[in-house]
Amino acid sequence: xxxxxxxxxxxxxxxxxxxxxxxxxxxxxxxxxxxxxxxxxxxxxxxxxxxxxxxxxxxxxxxxxxxxxxxxxxxxxxxxxxxxxxxxxxxxxxxxxxxxxxxxxxxxxxxxxxxxxxxxxxxxxxxxxxxxxxxxxxxxxxxxxxxxxxxxxxxxxxxxxxxxxxxxxxxxxxxxxxxxxxxxxxxxxxxxxxxxxxxxxxxxxxxxxxxxxxxxxxxxxxxxxxxxxxxxxxxxxxxxxxxxxxxxxxxxxxxxxxxxxxxxxxxxxxxxxxxxxxxxxxxxxxxxxxxxxxxxxxxxxxxxxxxxxxxxxxxxxxxxxxxxxxxxxxxxxxxxxxxxxxxxxxxxxxxxxxxxxxxxxxxxxxxxxxxxxxxxxxxxxxxxxxxxxxxxxxxxxxxxxxxxxxxxxxxxxxxxxxxxxxxxxxxxxxxxxxxxxxxxxxxxxxxxxxxxxxxxxx
Amino acid sequence: xxxxxxxxxxxxxxxxxxxxxxxxxxxxxxxxxxxxxxxxxxxxxxxxxxxxxxxxxxxxxxxxxxxxxxxxxxxxxxxxxxxxxxxxxxxxxxxxxxxxxxxxxxxxxxxxxxxxxxxxxxxxxxxxxxxxxxxxxxxxxxxxxxxxxxxxxxxxxxxxxxxxxxxxxxxxx
Numbered sequence: 001x002x003x004x005x006x007x008x009x010x011x012x013x014x015x016x017x018x019x020x021x022x023x024x025x026x027x028x029x030x031x032x033x034x035x036x037x038x039x040x041x042x043x044x045x046x047x048x049x050x051x052x053x054x055x056x057x058x059x060x061x062x063x064x065x066x067x068x069x070x071x072x073x074x075x076x077x078x079x080x081x082x083x084x085x086x087x088x089x090x091x092x093x094x095x096x097x098x099x100x101x102x103x104x105x106x107x108x109x110x111x112x113x114x115x116x117x118x119x120x121x122x123x124x125x126x127x128x129x130x131x132x133x134x135x136x137x138x139x140x141x142x143x144x145x146x147x148x149x150x151x152x153x154x155x156x157x158x159x160x161x162x163x164x165x166x167x168x169x170x171x172x173x174x175x176x177x178x179x180x181x182x183x184x185x186x187x188x189x190x191x192x193x194x195x196x197x198x199x200x201x202x203x204x205x206x207x208x209x210x211x212x213x214x215x216x217x218x219x220x221x222x223x224x225x226x227x228x229x230x231x232x233x234x235x236x237x238x239x240x241x242x243x244x245x246x247x248x249x250x251x252x253x254x255x256x257x258x259x260x261x262x263x264x265x266x267x268x269x270x271x272x273x274x275x276x277x278x279x280x281x282x283x284x285x286x287x288x289x290x291x292x293x294x295x296x297x298x299x300x301x302x303x304x305x306x307x308x309x310x311x312x313x314x315x316x317x318x319x320x321x322x323x324x325x326x327x328x329x330x331x332x333x334x335x336x337x338x339x340x341x342x343x344x345x346x347x348x349x350x351x352x353x354x355x356x357x358x359x360x361x362x363x364x365x366x367x368x369x370x371x372x373x374x375x376x377x378x379x380x381x382x383x384x385x386x387x388x389x390x391x392x393x394x395x396x397x398x399x400x401x402x403x404x405x406x407x408x409x410x411x412x413x414x415x416x417x418x419x420x421x422x423x424x425x426x427x428x429x430x431x432x433x434x435x436x437x438x439x440x441x442x443x444x445x446x447x448x449x450x451x452x453x454x455x456x457x458x
Numbered sequence: 459x460x461x462x463x464x465x466x467x468x469x470x471x472x473x474x475x476x477x478x479x480x481x482x483x484x485x486x487x488x489x490x491x492x493x494x495x496x497x498x499x500x501x502x503x504x505x506x507x508x509x510x511x512x513x514x515x516x517x518x519x520x521x522x523x524x525x526x527x528x529x530x531x532x533x534x535x536x537x538x539x540x541x542x543x544x545x546x547x548x549x550x551x552x553x554x555x556x557x558x559x560x561x562x563x564x565x566x567x568x569x570x571x572x573x574x575x576x577x578x579x580x581x582x583x584x585x586x587x588x589x590x591x592x593x594x595x596x597x598x599x600x601x602x603x604x605x606x607x608x609x610x611x612x613x614x615x616x617x618x619x620x621x622x623x624x625x626x627x628x629x630x631x
Contacts (some may be wrong), residue, residue, distance in 0.1 A: 104461075122561065324621050326535075326621075326623070327531055327532075327535050327620065327621060328535065329531075329534035329535050329537060329538055330534065330535065330536065330537040330538055331534065334534050365622055367619065367621035367622060368533060369531040369534075369535070369620075370530075370534045370535075371526075371527040371530035371531050371534065372530040372533075372534070376527065376617065378615060378617055378618065378621055380614070380615070380622065429615075431614045431615045432614060433614050435568065436614065437614060438614065439614045439615035439617075440616060440617060443471050443616050
């Protein structure tokens with residue numbers, strides 16, 4: 001921000017310097033012009049006077065009065081001097097000026113508001129200086145006016161530049177500082193917040209959009225971790241407890257070899273189960289940290305649905321999943337979506353395991369169909385449902401519906417799934433009826449077959 | 459062209475009514491068909507609506523997004539068998555109109571659902587099952603009765619009804 005201000009002040013300074021120097025230049029040129037012009041006029045009058053005085057052409061007076069106007073306080077003077085430059089005789093001449101006069105040529109000078117033009121003449125071996133003096137009306141009045149005008153113009157101009165700069169600065173900085181304010185509000189605890197993308201389609205809009213996409217990725221990645229932890233803490237406990245229980249029981253007193261064998265077998269089974277769960281959980285957790293659009297590949301959604309179901313079953317063997325593939329399209333190309341298989345699998349397995357968890361029969365019904373430019377996955381259960389007034393909050397992380405107190409969980413699965421679907425430009429919607437069940441509908445756009453062909457060719 | 463049947467299937471533009479189409483498609487596994495989803499619709503008798511509003515406008519109003527998606531799904535499911543699928547409106551209960559419609563649009567088969575109750579969302583929509591049955595016999599289209607299974611549960615999501623129609627069989631345990 002400070003840097004920005006520096007640039008702005010620099011710009012203001014440049015503009016001000018430019019304006020001032022421009023004004024000074026104008027004032028200087030006009031003054032210069034006024035001087036030159038006035039000296040020319042004085043010289044003309046001096047020459048006329050010389051004609052009249054030295055050549056006696058008095059008729060010229062008439063002519064000069066007709067055509068050459070009398071200047072303001074115009075005075076003529078004549079000085080006769082000897083070869084040592086001493087004044088012999090003078091008329092109408094202020095002797096203080098003698099030093100400033102060039103005794104052998106012409107000279108123009110100004111004292112106060114009075115301008116002088118003098119010239120040396122040699123007449124009948126006598127040396128003369130003939131001069132005309134007058135006040136420059138233009139200099140005394142018009143130039144003053146011009147100077148005041150220019151000073152006011154400069155002040156106004158500087159004021160204008162400053163006001164405009166501040167205005168521009170504010171209009172530049174305001175959306176950025178708004179953006180900054182919004183970004184500052186987002187922390188690891190409220191990653192679900194998003195920046196408001198205004199109606200403007202400019203760079204800032206794009207920036208906000210990019211930030212939002214990044215936030216979705218970060219949020220997904222955070223949630224993936226949380227999801228793993230919550231799953232792990234929950235799912236790994238059961239086999240561990242059973243292993244510890246069996247071992248404790250076996251150790252509690254002396255037993256026969258067969259009994260020990262039996263116990264160890266049970267422990268081995270439980271450990272195997274544990275291993276299966278761990279690997280399934282790890283499979284879900286390895287959702288690639290380079291999840292961005294670049295790593296999206298064409299994947300078959302039916303394969304992903306089946307894999308997700310397998311994973312759910314591996315994690316919890318009580319869950320049952322019934323799949324309706326009767327609406328599977330004839331053309332398998334209609335099932336290809338551009339996406340990341342592990343992420344989609346994570347999303348679907350989360351929803352499916354939720355569906356199983358919250359229904360008394362531990363059964364989820366999954367169906368898949370393809371419409372013209374997308375696939376539709378329905379995941380349905382006949383479970384406890386979600387209260388209608390809470391449906392709007394279900395996508396908030398850590399939100400759990402009021403009727404879920406008897407079920408373990410952290411409220412991470414659904415927001416995570418929704419974020420993943422969003423990353424695939426899809427939609428996830430939930431409709432539910434309390435006590436009857438819940439249906440989650442996922443729609444993901446499929447790849448344009450023409451695009452796929454191009455990708456293959458390339 | 460002879461082996462493609464033009465089949466008229468009554469609908470009320472709900473996803474649920476697409477079950478009629480699905481059941482029909484499953485009962486006739488080898489027939490190539492051109493499906494006409496027909497709906498009885500009273501377009502009113504004001505001169506402005508007769509002149510100014512076209513069939514497409516009415517259809518646009520009646521078909522919702524899910525219905526269209528359902529149609530697309532059916533079309534992609536039976537891609538090799540459905541040559542074409544479109545909606546049409548039957549705008550009168552008049553017998554002569556219907557017979558002319560069948561003739562004019564060369565309908566070869568008419569599906570008559572049994573056990574389906576029309577649940578029109580729009581005021582103008584009416585049930586055409588009975589008048590279809592009554593008028594088809596004289597003109598020639600073959601009537602195919604389709605008995606619908608009672609709906610398993612009331613759909614929570616409107617797309618439910620075209621899925622999960624069978625007993626839950628498929629699963630890999």
